[in-house]
Amino acid sequence: MTRFDRYVLSQLMVLFGFFALILVSIYWINRAVLLFDKMIGDGQSTAVVVELTLLTLPRVIALMLPMAAFAAAVYVTNRMSSESELVVMQASGFSPFRIARPVLVFGLIVALMSGLLGHFLVPASTERMRERQAEISSNITAKLLSEGTFLHPTNGVTFYIRKITQDGALQDVFLSDRRDPEITMTYTAAQAYLTRDGSSTNLVMIEGLSQGYVPEDGRLFTTHFTDFGYDISAVVNTDVSRGNNVEFLTTPQLMRDPKKVMRATGVSPGAYAIELHDRFNQSLIGVAAALIGFSTLLVGGFSRFGVWRQIIGAIGLLVVIKMIESAVAEPVLRNAALWPLVYLPSVSGVAIATGLLLWVRRPRRRRRAVIQEAPA
Template sequence: MPRIDRYILSQFLTLFGFFALVLVSVYWINRAVSLFEQLISDGQTALVVLEFTALTLPLVISVVLPIAAFAASAYGTNRLSSESELVAMQAAGMSPWRLARPVLVFGLLVAVMVAMLVHSLVPLARARLADRQAEIAQNVTAQFLRAGSFQYPVRGVTLYIREIADDGRLMDFFLEDGRDPNDQITYTATEALVVRTEAGPRLVLMQGMVQALRRTGERQSLSVTRFSELAYDLATLISTESSRKRDLRTYSTLELMRADAALLEATGATSDKARAEAHERLAKPFQAPIAAMLGFATLLIGGYSRFGVWRQVIWAVVALIAVQFLATAAESQVARDAGRWPLIYVSPLVGALISLFLLWLAAKPRRLRDKGRTAPVTEAAA
C-alpha cells in the first residue's frame, strides 16, 4: 500500500477508535441503566446485572461500528480538507476515485469486524443471555413470592402469602387463577413449598383446598376439593408462554441457511424466516463500507472552502439517514413476509450507487475546469 494510502487509513482508524469508544459507551450505559432497574427490582444482585449488560455488549458494538465508521470518515475528510492536505493531494493529480481507495479499505476493515460480531459473538451472547433469563425466571421467590402483599405475576392471577418462614415455607398461601372467565379456580393452603425439577419449578401445597367456579351459559357450579398435598406448575406464573420456543437469533448463520426440521420445530419458525435472518446478518457488514464512503464522497464534492464544509456534512447525514430508512423499511417488509428477504440488500445497493454518483460528481468539475482553461489557449493560437 502506498504511503499516502497508509497515512489516510491511519487517520481514519484513529478517529474510528475514538468514535467507537464514545458511541459504545453511550449505548451500553443506556442499556445498562434499563437492565439495572429491571433486574434490581426483581431482587437480582449487581453481578447478575453486570453479566447481563456484558452479554448485550456484542450486539451494541455491531450496531455502533457502522455509525462510528461514518463519523470517522466524515470528520477525517473534513480535517484533511481544512488543513489543505486534501487540496494538495488533488493538486498532485490524485482523482477522487484514487482518494477513495484507502477509504474503501477502511470500510472493509470495519465490515470484517462487524461480520465477526454478527456471525459469531452476537449469536453466542444471545444464546447465553436466553439461558440466563430462563434460569432467573425459575427463581420464583426472587421474582414475585413476597410476603404480606398481593402480587399479580400475570394477567388474571392473584397471589398472596402471609409470611415466608426462614426455611422457605410459604405460610397461609392464596392463589386465584381467573384467566379463564368461565373457569375460575382458587387455591388455598396452610403451607407451600417451592420445589425445583427438571421440568421447571413446582409449587407443593399442603393442607388446603381447591375451589373451582365454572360458568356454563347462565348456570354456575362450584366444586370444592380438599387435599393434603397438591403440586402446581409455576411455569404458568413465570410466563404466559409456558412452552417457550428457542430464539431464532441464537443459531449460527450456517444453521439458519440450511435450516432443518429440528431447528424449525425448536424455534417455531418457517424456513423463509430462518433464511431471512441469515441474509440480514450477511447484509449487515455492508453497512460499514457504505457509511464510510458516504461520509467521504459527500464531503469531497464541496472542494476547499474557508467557511468549512458544514453543508456537505448535513447532506452526508441526510444520505446516511436515507440509507438507514431503506434498511428499516426492508426489515419491516421482511418481518411481514419472510419470502421478501431479497429486499434486505436494497439498502446497501442504493448506498453504493449514491457513493459512486457522488464520486463521479466530485471528479466531474475538475474535467470541466480543465476544459475551461484550454479554451482560451486554443482561441489565442487561432
C-alpha cells in the first residue's frame, strides 16, 4: 500500500468513526428512550433498563455502518476535490480505478466489521435480550410491587399501591381493568396480599370496593367486600413472543443443518434463505455504499461551486439500492430457489460504482487521442 493509499484510508477511517458515532448515538438514543419509558413504567430498575438498552446496541451499529461508510466516502472525496488533491492525482497519471483502491479497501474493512456483527454479535444479543424479557415478564412482583406509581402492566390495566409494609402487605390498592369494552371493573382496597397458587398469582384484597361501569347505558354496580381474590396472572402480560427464531442463531448454526433449523424454528425455506443470505448481503452493502459515495463525486471533477449535485445524486443512488433491497424480499420469500436475488442490491451498487468510474475515464482517453493526433 502506497503513501497515497494510506493517506486516503486514514482519512476515511477517521471520518467513518465520527459519522458512525453520530448516527449510532442518534438512532440508539431514540430507541433507548422508548425502551426506558416502557420498562420504567413496568416498575423495572435502572440497571435492568441499561442492560436491555445495551443489548440493542449491536443491531443498531450493524444498521448504521453502511450509512457511516457512505457519509465518510462522500465527505473525504468532497474535501479532496475542493482542495484539488484529486485533480493532482489524476494529472499525475492515476486512473479512477487506481484512486478508488483505498476506498475499496475501506469498504472491505467496513464489510468485515458488519459481518462480525451480523453473523455473531447481533444474533447473540437478540437471543439474550429475548431471555431477559421473558425473565422480566414472568416476574410479577417486579412489575407490580412499586410504591406510589401508577403502573400499566398491560393495555387497559392500571395498578397502584400507596405503600408496601415490611411484612409484605400492600396498603391502599387501586386496580382498574378496562380490557372488556362492555364493562370497566375498578377495585379499591385498604389492604391486599399477593399469594401464589401453583402457576397463578392471586391478589387478595381486604376491606374494599368493586365497581362495574357499563358504558352502553351508563350504569354503575358497586359491591363492598370483606375479602376478595383476584387472579392477577391474567392481568400481567407474561407472553414474550419468540418471533422468528432464526434471528437468534449465529450464521454457522444456520448453515450446519438447514432442514433441522427449519423444522426447529418453523420458518419457511424462503424466510430461511432471506435470513441467511441477507447477513452476507448487508456486509457487501458497506462496500457498495463506500464506492458509490466516492465514484459519484468523482464524476463531477473539480469545481469552485462544489459538488452538491453529485452528493444529491449519490444519495439518490443509495435510495435506489435500498428500494431494490426491499423489492427482492417478497419473491425470495415465496420461492427459496431465488435466493441469489438477495445479493442484487450490493451487486447493483458495485456495478453502478464501476460504471461511474468507467465514465470518468472516458473523457481522459478522448483528450489523449486528440493530443496524439495534433500536428507538431
